[in-house]
Amino acid sequence: MSSTALTDLCRLPIVQAPMAGGASCPQLAAAVAEAGGLGFLAAGYKTADGMYQEVKRLRALTGHPFGVNLFMPQPGTADTAAVDVYRQQLAGESAWYETELGDPDSGADDGYEAKLAVLLDDPVAVVSFTFGCPTPAVLEAFAKVGTVTVVTATIPEEALAAEEAGAAAVCVQGVEAGGHQGSHRDDPDADGSGLGLLSLVALVRETVRLPIVAAGGLMRGGQVAAVLAAGASAAQLGTAFLVCPESGAHALHKQAMTDPLFARTESTRAFSGRPARGLVNRFMREHGPYAPAAYPQIHHLTSGLRKAAAKAGDPQGMALWAGQGHRLARALPAGELVAVLAAEAEAARAGVEPGAAGSGSSGSVTR
Incomplete structure (x- = not known):
């Protein structure tokens, strides 16, 4: 791994992805940072003061560097008529969960x-x-105060835009990633398909000179080693950390990760109006086919429904964001998971079995 302003901040090339909605809490980010990775807070859906309070709590837990993720403002291009139609189609959900x-x-x-x-x-x-x-x-203002800036990109053209604007690094997000695709513009005709991570890393490497953080479906240290070998400076993992005890994700969300009832993921607009990968459940199957391209309007529309489903103990009505490798989730303490991933990556690089490198990992899937 080549040294960059980003990788110099942490001992290991492992980044805990910012997961909006509560999973990326100060306890999780601190545990990752203390273990040598780069922890992240997600400021999405929070007020500025709410974000600031989380930063203060995280600083009280660790003296190591960490990151904060921001959502860019969205253009007002949503079709209000389509949103209203979707509202009417969700009337049954509103009645079922007894919430507005x-x-x-x-x-x-x-x-x-x-x-x-x-x-x-x-x-x-x-x-x-x-x-x-x-x-x-x-981006220049952040550079002046010593903050490293990273822009998410899902195609090479977005990475080039980030480089030209002055970003310090780019987070290259493959289609395998859980949660929202971080594309710069949401194409209403997009079906959630996109480039796989390794292909995207190679294409971005040919397009820009920026350091690359690779994200999308990474669950094992061998995959971390693979993206580093492909030219990334670090690997970003979200789903792998979502099931850690420090994660703020709902217990039902954590349990669903390795539940055979939720065997696969799909990209859907059903919960937020923008393509996002999650475990296929009833809500996704019933409403995904006709959910409009309207973010964040649909997110706000369904927010109460998702909270009511969680309160009722019903994962079939929740947004169970997850990457394609979700069945490989391991419910380890975050610091231990970082150590296991690092040992697996080193073993893969050295061409030996993980056990021989002292990773302590059985490689089994958590049940």
Whole structure:
């Protein structure tokens, strides 16, 4: 692994992905940072003050560097008529879970400017961006306060835009990734298909000179070694950390990861109006085929339904975000998982069995 401003921040080339919705809590990020990886907080769906309070809690837990992820503001291009039709189609869900549907117009900017102000006033080590690329002025402002900036890219053209704007690194997200695809523009005709991670890393390497953080379906140290060998400077894992005891994910979400009832993932607009990969459940099957391209309007519309389903103990109505490798999830403490991944990666690089490298991992799937 070549040294970069990003990888110099942590001892190991392992990044814990920022997972909006509660999984990436201060306890998880701190445990990863303490173990030598780069922990991340997810500022998406939080207020600027809520983000700041989490940063304060994380600083109290670790003195190691960490990152914060921001959602870029979304253009007001959603079809309000299509959103209204979807609202009517969800009336049965609202009655079933005995909860009101949310206000789709709760805001499309996610408090972006306020969050920028907080992070520029009280800088953290890394700030990453999803759903778009900041302006050169924003990236320059972060560089001046010593913050490393990372822009998510799902195609080479997005990586090039990040480089031209002045980003320090790019997070290359393959289609295997759980949760939302971080594309800069949401094509209403997109079906959730896209480039696999290894192909995308190779294409981006040919397009830009920026350091690459590779993300998408990575669950084992051997896969970490593979993306590093392909030219990435670090590997980012989300689903692998979601089941850790420190993760703030709902217990039902954690249990579903290795439940045979949830055997596969698909990309869907059903919960948020934007393609996102999750475990296939009833809600996805019933509403995915006609959910409109309207983010974050559909996210706000279904928010109450998802919370009510979780409260009722019904994973069939929850957004169970997960990458394609979810069945390989291991419910290890986050620090132990980082150590196991590092040992597996080193064993793969050296061409020996993980056990011979002292990883302590049986390689079994958690049940």
